[in-house]
Amino acid sequence: MSTPAYEVYAIKYAHHERTASQNFLGGDPHDGPMPMDYFVWLVRGARVDLVVDTGFNAAAAARRQRQLLRPVDAALALVGVDAAKVRDVIVTHLHYDHVGNFDLFPQATFHLQDLEMQFATGRFMCHEPMRHAFDVENVVGMVRNVYAGRVQFHAGDAQLLPGISVHLIGGHTMGLQVVRVATRRGHVVLASDASHYYANMGEARPFPIVYNVGDMIEGWGKLRLLADSPAHIVPGHDPLVLERYPAPREELAGIVARLD
Ligand SMILES: [Zn+2]
Numbered sequence: 001m002s003t004p005a006y007e008v009y010a011i012k013y014a015h016h017e018r019t020a021s022q023n024f025l026g027g028d029p030h031d032g033p034m035p036m037d038y039f040v041w042l043v044r045g046a047r048v049d050l051v052v053d054t055g056f057n058a059a060a061a062a063r064r065q066r067q068l069l070r071p072v073d074a075a076l077a078l079v080g081v082d083a084a085k086v087r088d089v090i091v092t093h094l095h096y097d098h099v100g101n102f103d104l105f106p107q108a109t110f111h112l113q114d115l116e117m118q119f120a121t122g123r124f125m126c127h128e129p130m131r132h133a134f135d136v137e138n139v140v141g142m143v144r145n146v147y148a149g150r151v152q153f154h155a156g157d158a159q160l161l162p163g164i165s166v167h168l169i170g171g172h173t174m175g176l177q178v179v180r181v182a183t184r185r186g187h188v189v190l191a192s193d194a195s196h197y198y199a200n201m202g203e204a205r206p207f208p209i210v211y212n213v214g215d216m217i218e219g220w221g222k223l224r225l226l227a228d229s230p231a232h233i234v235p236g237h238d239p240l241v242l243e244r245y246p247a248p249r250e251e252l253a254g255i256v257a258r259l260d
Contacts, residue, residue, distance in 0.1 A: 004162060005260070006164065006182060007042075008183055008190070009079050011079060012038065012039055012256070013070055013075040014061060014097075015036070015037055016038070023196065023197060024199075024207070026208075036196070036237045037237055038237065039237070040053050042076065045161070048161065049081050050086075051081070052089070052090045052179050053092055058071070060135060066097075072104060078256060084104070091116075091142075092176060092190075092192035093193065094134060094173070095134060099142065102141060110142065110150060111154060112153060114155045124174070164180070164182070166180075171210060171217070172210055174211050176194060178190060178222075178226070181260075186229070189234065191233050194220070194236070196237040198235055198240055242257050245259050
């Protein structure tokens with residue numbers, strides 16, 4: 001049996017105007033505008049719609065002064081997904097912008113690395129710079145999901161379905177994982193925050209929100225090994241994703257990109 005070829009979509013749900021100095025460790029000598037986009041991703045097979053990350057909601061957007069363009073369930077509906085029916089959600093890590101909407105997925109099992117739960121509930125959260133990008137209600141909510149039998153933990157690399165696997169990277173957070181998907185153009189890697197922008201890994205300049213800089217830098221090498229080419233690596237927050245990949249339909253240009 002051959003490996004299935006999945007469709008993969010990046011769906012933009014939010015935006016933040018910021019400057020380049022906020023996106024690189026040590027700042028940027030040529031500081032200028034460098035906005036951030038926020039995405040969720042969809043992996044679609046013949047019989048499966050698998051969602052990667054859940055984004056943040058309106059309350060979090062207001063609290064952190066991010067521009068919520070469309071609620072994540074509405075964003076997913078643009079590509080024909082009913083969030084309430086999704087069975088599997090991969091959570092790359094527990095930061096507020098990746099796990100703020102798990103309540104929109106009442107049927108889902110959440111796939112999470114052991115180390116990420118350890119990180120989000122352990123000693124490093126005593127320190128404001130480490131916990132800043134977490135929202136405690138999201139973390140507590142995920143603990144409740146554990147007790148409800150709705151979390152599937154992974155330790156390192158794991159295959160979820162033929163052609164879909166998760167891989168522990170760490171760096172940005174202790175348990176950050178990326179997703180590798182078999183598509184018609186080869187293996188695509190959803191890097192999430194292993195590289196926020198093309199420039200982070202492309203210019204070897206780490207993003208400043210980081211647990212372990214060494215693991216973050218090593219992670220770029222892992223991404224290159226997992227993907228069929230650099231053009232198969234999809235950064236987590238780069239507006240360029242919507243320019244480098246085509247929209248599935250004309251009216252979704254600037255919102256949805258087809259990554260396969
Ligand atoms: Zn993020």
